Amino acid sequence: MSERSESAPEISRAGFVAIVGRPNVGKSTLLNRLVGQKISIVSSKAQTTRHRVTGIVAAHGAQFVFVDTPGFQTRHRNALNRAMNRAVANALAGVDLVFFVVEAGRFGDEDRAALAVIPPDARVALVINKVDLLADKRRLLPFIDQLRAERDFAEIVPLSAERGHNCDELLEAAAPLLPEGAPMFGEDEITDRSERFLAAEFLREKLFRLLGDELPYGLAVEIEKFDTEGELRRIHAAVIVDKPAHKAMVIGKGGEKLKRVASEARVEMERLFGGKVFLETWVKVKSGWADDERALKSLGYE
Ligand SMILES: Nc1nc2c(ncn2[C@@H]2O[C@H](COP(=O)(O)OP(=O)(O)OP(=O)(O)O)[C@@H](O)[C@H]2O)c(=O)[nH]1
Ligand SMILES: [Mg+2]
Numbered sequence: 273m274s275e276r277s278e279s280a281p282e283i284s285r286a287g288f289v290a291i292v293g294r295p296n297v298g299k300s301t302l303l304n305r306l307v308g309q310k311i312s313i314v315s316s317k318a319q320t321t322r323h324r325v326t327g328i329v330a331a332h333g334a335q336f337v338f339v340d341t342p343g344f345q346t347r348h349r350n351a352l353n354r355a356m357n358r359a360v361a362n363a364l365a366g367v368d369l370v371f372f373v374v375e376a377g378r379f380g381d382e383d384r385a386a387l388a389v390i391p392p393d394a395r396v397a398l399v400i401n402k403v404d405l406l407a408d409k410r411r412l413l414p415f416i417d418q419l420r421a422e423r424d425f426a427e428i429v430p431l432s433a434e435r436g437h438n439c440d441e442l443l444e445a446a447a448p449l450l451p452e453g454a455p456m457f458g459e460d461e462i463t464d465r466s467e468r469f470l471a472a473e474f475l476r477e478k479l480f481r482l483l484g485d486e487l488p489y490g491l492a493v494e495i496e497k498f499d500t501e502g503e504l505r506r507i508h509a510a511v512i513v514d515k516p517a518h519k520a521m522v523i524g525k526g527g528e529k530l531k532r533v534a535s536e537a538r539v540e541m542e543r544l545f546g547g548k549v550f551l552e553t554w555v556k557v558k559s560g561w562a563d564d565e566r567a568l569k570s571l572g573y574e
Contacts (some may be wrong), residue, residue, distance in 0.1 A: 285334040287368030287450035292360060292390060294382040295319050295343025296393075297373045303327045303435035306443065308487065311463045311470065312340045313477035317488055319343060320480055322356055323572065324363050326455045326464045331440070332447035334430040335455040338371075339363045339527075344386035350561040350563040353572040358548065360389060362574060363418060369449050371442075373399045376430065379422075380545055381459045387422060397446055400430040404437070416548035467545055468498045469572070471507050474544075475537040475553070479522070482533050487521060490514035492561060492571050510556045512571070519555045530555065 291299045295318035303312045325340040339492055341363045342356035364370065370390050374383050390396055398419060406412060414426040416428055427445045431438035457464070469541060472493040480488040497508035511530070513519055523530045530553055538551045561567040 274460045278329070283330055283333060283335050283455045285447060285450040286337070287334070288337045288339060288366070288455045288456050289369045289371055289446065289450075290339045290341060291371045291373060292341055292364065292386060293343065293373035293378075297343070297375050297383075297497070298338050298433045299343070299373050300325070302371070302373060302399065302401060302431075302439070303338050305436055305439050306336070306338060307542065308510070309448060309455050309462055311465070311544070313473045313480070315409070315477060315480040315488075317480055317485070319345070319356070319489065320477070322352070323469075324359050324574070325473075328461050328463065329443070330459065331443040333448040334443075334450045335457065336446070336450070337456060339367065343382055344382075344389055346385045351565050351568055352562040352573065355568055357389075358553045359388075359574045364390060364394065364518065367394065368451055369446060370394050370396045371399045371446075372425075373398050373401050374419070374424075374527055376400050376403045377411055380417070395426050395431065395449060397427040397449065398423075398425040399442060400428065401433050403430045404432040406456070411514055418568045467505070468495050469531045470544060471495055471498065471505075471537075471541055471551075472509065473548075474531070474540045475509055475511070475551075476535040477540075478537045482529065483521065483537075485520060487513075488516060490562060491522075494556075504550060505541070505545060505547060506550045506552075507541070508552045510554060512556055512558050512561055514557075514559060514561060516557050517546060517557075519557055522555050 299314035300314045300321050306329050312325040321342045327338040329336045342362045344360050345353050401459045429442045472495050476493045492512040494510045499506040534553045538549050541549045
């Protein structure tokens with residue numbers, strides 16, 4: 273084979289694609305799958321993603337700049353929930369394409385509310401995720417028909433983000449929907465978020481995964497120090513909890529829980545950053561932070 277035919281095809285299209293849907297449908301799993309690296313955190317709990325996370329992919333002659341968003345919320349419990357919905361609306365402004373993600377066989381009021389946030393003039397591709405969970409594949413066609421009645425979709429692609437089934441087909445179908453133009457980011461860039469942001473997110477993911485059901489929603493992570501010395505990153509992170517009683521739950525017996533959380537987060541940071549990480553963590557109580565606009569701003573919420 274000649275060198276020319278082995279090289280990547282020229283990029284002639286580029287655009288922003290927002291990934292939108294109700295909580296827990298697999299938006300972040302899809303972003304990670306498309307980028308080929310874990311940059312957006314994932315858990316089985318709803319409301320895992322709280323911030324806009326950008327992932328950059330070149331495929332089928334196009335540069336996709338994906339924007340993962342928090343699951344759109346229909347219940348506004350506090351200022352944090354409002355900030356998360358704001359992040360969804362901001363991500364939708366001026367994008368070239370929207371991936372609206374649903375779970376195969378499930379379309380309810382929460383999905384309908386998320387769909388309604390997408391501006392009427394936006395181009396939308398419907399992504400039907402988790403098809404691996406559909407025991408009876410014959411249910412897919414009637415489900416697609418049901419969704420067609422909800423909106424005019426430019427493309428409809430059933431896939432499994434977790435297994436990687438049909439994900440490249442989604443990129444192939446979406447590439448022609450992006451505007452013609454030169455790439456907006458360099459070839460080796462995968463996200464516009466900083467290592468500092470990603471470090472906080474990875475730690476929050478491990479907390480979400482290793483703690484009980486109620487705790488995650490009162491948790492946040494603040495990076496207090498992030499120093500790079502050659503290949504080594506020294507990171508000091510504070511885990512913010514809402515109530516004094518939660519502090520002990522995060523730390524665990526003999527500090528065991530926090531140690532495990534930090535060690536799992538460190539492994540993922542080292543994988544993504546490509547160097548050693550020295551991670552120090554402690555827990556800080558900030559009562560009512562999730563309903564305090566000023567506290568939210570200082571924690572990097574929109
Ligand atoms: N079986 C199956 N599970 C999936 C698939 N994609 C995602 N999941 C699971 O669904 C859960 C939610 O995934 P996330 O990617 O965090 O979902 P999300 O839409 O980003 O959720 P929020 O950020 O909370 O809105 C996790 O437990 C994933 O492992 C899939 O294709 N098949
Ligand atoms: Mg998410």
